[in-house]
Structure formats: structure tokens, C-alpha cells
Amino acid sequence: MSSPLPADEPLVCSSRGCRAPAHWALRWNNPRLHDTDRRKTWLACTTHRTTLGGFLDARGFLREVVPAPGSPTLEG
Incomplete structure (x- = not known):
């Protein structure tokens, strides 16, 4: 089970060096x-x-x- 993302911190892209707001969560695992x-x-x-x-x-x-x-990609 995945832990929730922090609600009080702005979500930032995980790509190296990118500081843009994150709009997508890529959920993965290494089997x-x-x-x-x-x-x-x-x-x-x-x-x-x-x-x-x-x-x-x-x-x-x-x-x-x-x-x-x-x-903002979430449908309301």
C-alpha cells in the first residue's frame, strides 16, 4: 500500500532538475x-x-x- 502524498507541500516533478508543478502520479513497483x-x-x-x-x-x-x-488534471 502506498503512503499518501504530502498535502501541505507543493507537488513538484520528480524529473532531475525540474521544479515544475506535478500534475501526474506515476505509480510503480519493481516486482x-x-x-x-x-x-x-x-x-x-x-x-x-x-x-x-x-x-x-x-x-x-x-x-x-x-x-x-x-x-488541475483532476476532473471535478
Whole structure:
């Protein structure tokens, strides 16, 4: 089970050097290291969603991409 993202801190993209607001949560796990139900989260801005997701997907780690909490990508 994944721990919730901090509500009191602004969400920032996980891509190295990027300080843009995160709009997406890339939920993943490494099946060789983690239980099947465990999820780790990388945050992504719109620009880095594809590259971060591609990195995880190429290794078979990406499980889902969802709007980040508090993101304008969430449908109201």
C-alpha cells in the first residue's frame, strides 16, 4: 500500500532538475523487490510524464498513471 502524498507541500516533478508543478502520479513497483500490491510514486509535470513513464514502462515497473492530488488534471 502506498503512503499518501504530502498535502501541505507543493507537488513538484520528480524529473532531475525540474521544479515544475506535478500534475501526474506515476505509480510503480519493481516486482523483484516489492510485494505485488506495493506502489511507489513518481510525480510528473506534463512535459516529463512521457519520459518518466517510458523509463518505468521499459523496465516493466509502471503500474498506472493517475492525476496527482490537488492537480488541475483532476476532473471535478
